[in-house]
Amino acid sequence: MNERSDKKALFRRLETEIDEILRSSRPYEEVLQAVCDLLKESVPHYDWVGFYFVDPKNGNELVLDPFSGEPTEHVRIKFGEGICGQAAETRNIFVVQDVSKENNYLSCSPEVRSEIVVPIFKDGEIVGELDIDSHRINPFTDEDREFLEKICEMISEVL
Numbered sequence: 766m767n768e769r770s771d772k773k774a775l776f777r778r779l780e781t782e783i784d785e786i787l788r789s790s791r792p793y794e795e796v797l798q799a800v801c802d803l804l805k806e807s808v809p810h811y812d813w814v815g816f817y818f819v820d821p822k823n824g825n826e827l828v829l830d831p832f833s834g835e836p837t838e839h840v841r842i843k844f845g846e847g848i849c850g851q852a853a854e855t856r857n858i859f860v861v862q863d864v865s866k867e868n869n870y871l872s873c874s875p876e877v878r879s880e881i882v883v884p885i886f887k888d889g890e891i892v893g894e895l896d897i898d899s900h901r902i903n904p905f906t907d908e909d910r911e912f913l914e915k916i917c918e919m920i921s922e923v924l
């Protein structure tokens with residue numbers, strides 16, 4: 766088994782586990798917390814995992830809740846600010862393999878070296894994002910991207 770097929774096998778297993786979590790009758794908040802915890806505990810290069818949702822009051826700010834990992838001061842982020850805000854504004858997935866090379870970046874911890882942000886859409890509108898920080902440089906591959914996009918689609922279906 767090489768690293769790539771190991772990663773694929775791990776992501777396949779997690780996709781099944783997340784599907785089960787999403788189908789459970791637990792409250793919505795608990796379900797999303799369980800997804801954060803599972804991703805952080807199971808994937809060695811995921812050191813912080815959280816959801817930001819668009820504030821329905823103004824539609825141009827992201828609010829953090831829930832997350833798994835160290836607390837952050839960035840609990841509310843305006844569209845356009847940082848990697849999260851850029852992903853929200855452009856409605857694109859953002860993969861930053863080395864945060865020291867990104868000018869528009871909000872640091873949560875000096876240990877963070879890279880980040881991936883995947884938007885969550887509902888009825889064509891961005892409603893939130895899944896944000897993952899890693900303490901490694903250059904850890905994210907197409908497998909991560911495809912896996913996380915799939916997870917965000919599954920979450921969108923239960924929102």
Ligand code: SME
Binds near residue numbers: 837846869871880
């Ligand atoms: N680094 C993010 C802020 C959120 S933390 O990673 C939890 C950004 O630049 O938007």
